[in-house]
Amino acid sequence: MSRSGAVIVHNDADVLAEAVAARLLNRLADAQAHRGEASIVLTGGRIAAKVYQNILGSPIRTVVDWSKVDFWWGDERFLPSGDPERNETQAREAFLDHLPVDPARVHPMAASDEVATPEEAAERYAAELGPEVPAFDLLLLGIGEDGHVASLFPGNPALDVDGVAAVGVRHSPKPPPERVSLTMSAINAATAAWIIASGEGKAEAVDEALSKGDLPAGRVQAVGHTRWLIDKDAASHLKHLEF
Numbered sequence: 001m002s003r004s005g006a007v008i009v010h011n012d013a014d015v016l017a018e019a020v021a022a023r024l025l026n027r028l029a030d031a032q033a034h035r036g037e038a039s040i041v042l043t044g045g046r047i048a049a050k051v052y053q054n055i056l057g058s059p060i061r062t063v064v065d066w067s068k069v070d071f072w073w074g075d076e077r078f079l080p081s082g083d084p085e086r087n088e089t090q091a092r093e094a095f096l097d098h099l100p101v102d103p104a105r106v107h108p109m110a111a112s113d114e115v116a117t118p119e120e121a122a123e124r125y126a127a128e129l130g131p132e133v134p135a136f137d138l139l140l141l142g143i144g145e146d147g148h149v150a151s152l153f154p155g156n157p158a159l160d161v162d163g164v165a166a167v168g169v170r171h172s173p174k175p176p177p178e179r180v181s182l183t184m185s186a187i188n189a190a191t192a193a194w195i196i197a198s199g200e201g202k203a204e205a206v207d208e209a210l211s212k213g214d215l216p217a218g219r220v221q222a223v224g225h226t227r228w229l230i231d232k233d234a235a236s237h238l239k240h241l242e243f
């Protein structure tokens, strides 16, 4: 499988985060130029946090009308509202709380003090997304050392759930064990999916996902394009791509 055009390698995590932030701002501005609004699906994880900080610090952040962006999440840790480990909390603190967003357009997944189970949170999220999963303008994903994306882990039954937009996840190998995630088909409904990875710890998973495609990350094929934005360390095991 040749996906070389879809892999962009940056020198290190700092350059990667700054480049992703700049691309993201332009992507949202382009969507708004076409439709007057834009939608983005956020992820958790360390490199994503760095991207969010770079968005806030970017001199071009005003190319986006923040009041006309819908913010969704690709996955969430099933924890109480405001818990520092929630992906929502991370994104709010890093950038959403500091930009003039429309609160009605911020769509977090339900917390464990709002609904009883991750399954209920997933049902509620699917209802909020509507009968047809939106063609998100941009969907961000981190990747785990085991090749997971969102909260779809290798071998976990949630990975193969289809026909619904969101799924409750139990027995996640990465804490916490209970999570909520978009399904693979909902992820792939995006117009653009960007997988961001930094560090040598991700190198094996990146190589395997790109070469064999059987890991969760390798199954991401957004309807528009799928792009891998990674740093040199995360690219260090790539054997199958020519740059």
Ligand SMILES: O=C(O)[C@H](O)[C@@H](O)[C@H](O)[C@H](O)COP(=O)(O)O
Pocket: 043, 044, 045, 046, 047, 048, 075, 076, 077, 087, 141, 142, 143, 144, 145, 148, 149, 150, 151, 174
């Ligand atoms: O809830 C989560 O943990 C994430 O949504 C998860 O999918 C994450 O993006 C990857 O595990 C990468 O995380 P790191 O960048 O911290 O390694």
